[in-house]
Amino acid sequence: MTELERHSYDVVVIGAGGAGLRAAIEAREQGKKTAIICKSLFGKAHTVMAEGGCAAAMGNANSNDNWQVHYRDTMRGGKFLNNWRMAELHAQEAPDRVWELETYGALFDRTPDGRISQRNFGGHTYPRLAHVGDRTGLELIRTLQQKIVSLQQEDFEATGDYEANLKVYAECTITELMKDGDAISGAFGYWRESGRFILFDAPAVVLATGGVGKSFKVTSNSWEYTGDGHALAMRAGATLINMEFIQFHPTGMVWPPSVKGILVTESVRGDGGVLKNSEGKRFMFDYVPDVFRAQYADNEEEADRWYKDADNNRRPPELLPRDEVARAINSEVKAGRGTPHGGVFLDVSSRLPAEEITRRLPSMHHQFKELADVDITKEPMEVGPTCHYVMGGVEVDPDTASSTVPGLFAAGEVAGGMHGSNRLGGNSLSDLLVFGRRAGMGAATYVDQLQERPKVDEADVDAAATEALAPFELEGGENPYSIHQDLQQSMNDLVGIIRKEEEMERALGRLAEFRGRIAKMTVEGHRQFNPGWHLALDLRNMLTVSECVAGAALLRQESRGGHTRDDFPEMSPEWRKKLLVCKLDAEGHVNVTEKQQIPMREDLLELFEIDELKKYLTDEELPTA
Amino acid sequence: MSYQGKFRVWRGDSEGGELKDYEVEVNEGEVVLDVIHRLQATQTPDMAVRWNCKAGKCGSCSAEINGMPKLMCMCRMNTFAEDEVVTVTPMRTFPVIRDLVTDVSFNYQKAREVPAFKPPADLKPGEYRMQQVDVERSQEFRKCIECFLCQDTCHVIRDHEENKESFSGPRFLMRVAELDMHPLDAADRQHAAQDQHGLGFCNITKCCTEVCPEHIKITDNALIPMKERVADRKYDPIVWLGNKIRRRPA
Numbered sequence: 001m002t003e004l005e006r007h008s009y010d011v012v013v014i015g016a017g018g019a020g021l022r023a024a025i026e027a028r029e030q031g032k033k034t035a036i037i038c039k040s041l042f043g044k045a046h047t048v049m050a051e052g053g054c055a056a057a058m059g060n061a062n063s064n065d066n067w068q069v070h071y072r073d074t075m076r077g078g079k080f081l082n083n084w085r086m087a088e089l090h091a092q093e094a095p096d097r098v099w100e101l102e103t104y105g106a107l108f109d110r111t112p113d114g115r116i117s118q119r120n121f122g123g124h125t126y127p128r129l130a131h132v133g134d135r136t137g138l139e140l141i142r143t144l145q146q147k148i149v150s151l152q153q154e155d156f157e158a159t160g161d162y163e164a165n166l167k168v169y170a171e172c173t174i175t176e177l178m179k180d181g182d183a184i185s186g187a188f189g190y191w192r193e194s195g196r197f198i199l200f201d202a203p204a205v206v207l208a209t210g211g212v213g214k215s216f217k218v219t220s221n222s223w224e225y226t227g228d229g230h231a232l233a234m235r236a237g238a239t240l241i242n243m244e245f246i247q248f249h250p251t252g253m254v255w256p257p258s259v260k261g262i263l264v265t266e267s268v269r270g271d272g273g274v275l276k277n278s279e280g281k282r283f284m285f286d287y288v289p290d291v292f293r294a295q296y297a298d299n300e301e302e303a304d305r306w307y308k309d310a311d312n313n314r315r316p317p318e319l320l321p322r323d324e325v326a327r328a329i330n331s332e333v334k335a336g337r338g339t340p341h342g343g344v345f346l347d348v349s350s351r352l353p354a355e356e357i358t359r360r361l362p363s364m365h366h367q368f369k370e371l372a373d374v375d376i377t378k379e380p381m382e383v384g385p386t387c388h389y390v391m392g393g394v395e396v397d398p399d400t401a402s403s404t405v406p407g408l409f410a411a412g413e414v415a416g417g418m419h420g421s422n423r424l425g426g427n428s429l430s431d432l433l434v435f436g437r438r439a440g441m442g443a444a445t446y447v448d449q450l451q452e453r454p455k456v457d458e459a460d461v462d463a464a465a466t467e468a469l470a471p472f473e474l475e476g477g478e479n480p481y482s483i484h485q486d487l488q489q490s491m492n493d494l495v496g497i498i499r500k501e502e503e504m505e506r507a508l509g510r511l512a513e514f515r516g517r518i519a520k521m522t523v524e525g526h527r528q529f530n531p532g533w534h535l536a537l538d539l540r541n542m543l544t545v546s547e548c549v550a551g552a553a554l555l556r557q558e559s560r561g562g563h564t565r566d567d568f569p570e571m572s573p574e575w576r577k578k579l580l581v582c583k584l585d586a587e588g589h590v591n592v593t594e595k596q597q598i599p600m601r602e603d604l605l606e607l608f609e610i611d612e613l614k615k616y617l618t619d620e621e622l623p624t625a
Numbered sequence: 626m627s628y629q630g631k632f633r634v635w636r637g638d639s640e641g642g643e644l645k646d647y648e649v650e651v652n653e654g655e656v657v658l659d660v661i662h663r664l665q666a667t668q669t670p671d672m673a674v675r676w677n678c679k680a681g682k683c684g685s686c687s688a689e690i691n692g693m694p695k696l697m698c699m700c701r702m703n704t705f706a707e708d709e710v711v712t713v714t715p716m717r718t719f720p721v722i723r724d725l726v727t728d729v730s731f732n733y734q735k736a737r738e739v740p741a742f743k744p745p746a747d748l749k750p751g752e753y754r755m756q757q758v759d760v761e762r763s764q765e766f767r768k769c770i771e772c773f774l775c776q777d778t779c780h781v782i783r784d785h786e787e788n789k790e791s792f793s794g795p796r797f798l799m800r801v802a803e804l805d806m807h808p809l810d811a812a813d814r815q816h817a818a819q820d821q822h823g824l825g826f827c828n829i830t831k832c833c834t835e836v837c838p839e840h841i842k843i844t845d846n847a848l849i850p851m852k853e854r855v856a857d858r859k860y861d862p863i864v865w866l867g868n869k870i871r872r873r874p875a
Binding site: 040041042043044046048049058095096099100102103104105107108109110112113114115117132133135138139142146147149150152153156162193222223224255256257258259262263363366367370371372479480481482485523524525526528529530531532533 | 654655671673675678681683722724726733736742751753757763767807810
């Protein structure tokens with residue numbers, strides 16, 4: 001190994017979205033020398049795509065809101081499969097995390113009395129989402145980015161070097177984690193620009209790599225979302241949970257083809273937009289499931305009154321949790337009541353004055369105008385489900401965000417458990433902040449307690465380098481772009497929104513074939529900024545993640561949240577008690593095993609009415625009155 | 626509805642390069658970035674291009690299309706005639722790394738030179754109160770997606786490498802304006818705008834506003850008001866007198 005750049009840090013954060021930046025801020029504030037590594041330029045992470053807002057029970061818009069109500073909503077949204085401790089911490093700490101952003105310079109939209117304005121969203125009882133128009137994710141990422149810069153300015157004052165304690169390695173990709181025995185000792189990767197290798201010697205690594213959407217054909221996710229953190233964790237010996245639960249956001253663009261999948265924010269519905277089929281019918285009233293009948297209106301009059309008087313009316317069914325709305329749209333289209341381009345209509349033009357639409361939904365107005373030639377103040381949008389978020393991820397300790405591997409932490413979308421079987425809109429940005437901070441703190445504490453710094457094994461470094469260069473070695477193999485397209489098509493067709501045993505078995509068969517094709521693929525050109533090579537390396541990760549999704553989905557014989565089985569349409573209280581855990585075996589194959597959930601703490605159980613608990617829990621689990 | 630489009634794309638690296646011609650399929654509803662991706666997938670797997678969200682939200686795919694600074698993801702193919710040659714070149718103001726990818730580190734350096742938001746000393750988190758009308762001015766500037774097209778087009782630095790040191794460019798002058806107009810920022814921004822970020826170089830030709838994909842009125846709402854604030858301060862006789870008195874040695 002001749003050309004290898006080496007750096008030594010206390011904490012290395014992989015990923016520079018909301019979770020990664022918040023983790024890095026915390027680690028640096030705890031006095032740890034910290035590196036942030038991102039595949040893209042600094043400030044471009046997928047967090048910018050978040051539109052609607054950040055859920056936090058501040059009670060600014062409705063003073064009845066508090067963490068207990070937020071906790072209940074989150075558990076309901078996830079169909080009670082959530083890790084209850086994570087949901088508890090999240091609901092309790094989210095307001096502090098949002099207020100803290102204001103001290104970093106964030107400018108949220110305001111209430112008339114000058115506080116942070118909060119908006120309605122699917123599954124949230126009260127207006128709860130702190131927001132900036134429909135570009136909240138951009139505000140979040142820019143605020144955290146500017147806080148990083150501000151810490152660097154402090155370091156510059158003290159040392160004369162901006163990067164003395166906190167440095168961003170942009171356009172750099174990690175391909176392997178290094179271990180010393182059981183514990184993490186570093187991370188190995190390459191610079192995208194030059195293709196040269198880089199090694200970080202570090203006892204603690206925080207994964208904040210986001211999700212896995214690029215394994216699916218129709219997705220709202222960007223190219224970065226290739227499940228890197230999920231796969232890195234697996235290869236380092238950590239476990240993943242809940243991988244069968246994939247969120248299909250109900251409203252992605254369906255036309256033109258080149259933008260199929262791009263997100264249309266839930267705020268359109270939160271602010272009054274309604275879903276209609278080709279017959280002009282507001283069909284969501286036909287799809288309110290029994291568990292939600294008490295909270296959702298069964299007629300248009302009541303639903304419309306709710307926007308003005310939420311305390312005395314039930315919510316419009318357009319604001320059901322995302323899994324319900326996505327399935328409903330899917331059913332309407334299958335029944336032949338879809339739009340010309342295979343979606344349904346989302347109409348805000350007949351519901352709000354044009355100027356109100358452009359004020360509240362500026363990005364949506366802009367996006368449809370520029371990309372689809374549609375003026376949303378005058379005509380309805382065509383929308384359909386798009387792969388948006390993976391609920392599953394690295395199994396972590398709720399309080400410290402530590403994985404099962406010492407020194408390996410995970411936060412944000414790459415971590416599993418918080419959202420159960422389905423995430424509520426708005427709970428992602430708050431998740432990033434709450435658990436990003438906890439991961440940074442967990443990593444710092446872990447480093448403080450270490451007796452001896454784990455060492456990087458040079459043989460592992462050589463092996464990682466050889467593996468990374470393998471796609472250049474073969475000639476005449478397939479090009480990675482065509483393998484990627486086939487993988488996406490298979491996942492979309494066979495492990496998509498509605499699943500069947502036979503199709504998932506077929507998917508697993510195909511994935512085994514992909515393993516062979518990926519081993520033999522060929523990359524042209526050289527190492528300098530070569531997207532073909534980058535994709536080839538990401539493909540391995542997408543494959544591992546796809547195997548987890550298909551494997552876990554095949555085993556779970558029920559329908560719950562982001563996992564709908566045509567052959568097992570009911571939700572089963574017995575299955576609620578079980579988590580499916582993915583782990584790599586010695587040969588590198590994905591093993592899926594069952595694990596019992598820890599029962600919910602009694603005081604949290606008491607936050608629910610017994611009648612509601614009966615819908616989710618087995619008789620033995622119910623509290624004894 | 627598809628046709629063979631004629632594309633001319635700059636290929637090369639920091640050593641040099643050239644425009645290369647390609648014929649590539651174009652389908653209904655596509656944008657320039659789709660066609661660049663099809664080139665990658667079918668003819669030029671190693672063509673370097675930056676992109677992320679493909680929805681005009683991240684500001685990664687900046688380039689010059691027929692000489693105009695634009696986001697490739699927001700440039701629709703139906704704005705060109707079918708037989709028109711579409712020329713795609715990297716942003717000219719920044720050094721080329723490879724093909725359409727440029728070294729934009731200049732912008733990250735300039736970002737560091739703008740002192741961060743200074744929180745008010747007397748308010749705890751959760752106690753901030755601001756009116757919507759007062760935050761809206763800075764909110765407009767915070768719509769910026771950092772595509773750096775304004776920096777690319779600004780004639781102060783576009784062909785004047787020598788000005789880069791003393792001029793932060795429209796993006797970061799706007800950042801200074803954003804902080805200056807933040808209702809609770811406790812720092813003084815106006816001296817620095819002129820002295821450290823080169824506001825005086827700007828002669829308000831509005832090129833930055835024209836290329837902004839977020840339609841931020843950079844010149845009218847950020848740069849001109851900032852110039853006025855700096856000028857007021859410099860030429861206001863009371864301020865002038867105050868400065869003289871305060872500067873007098875004790």
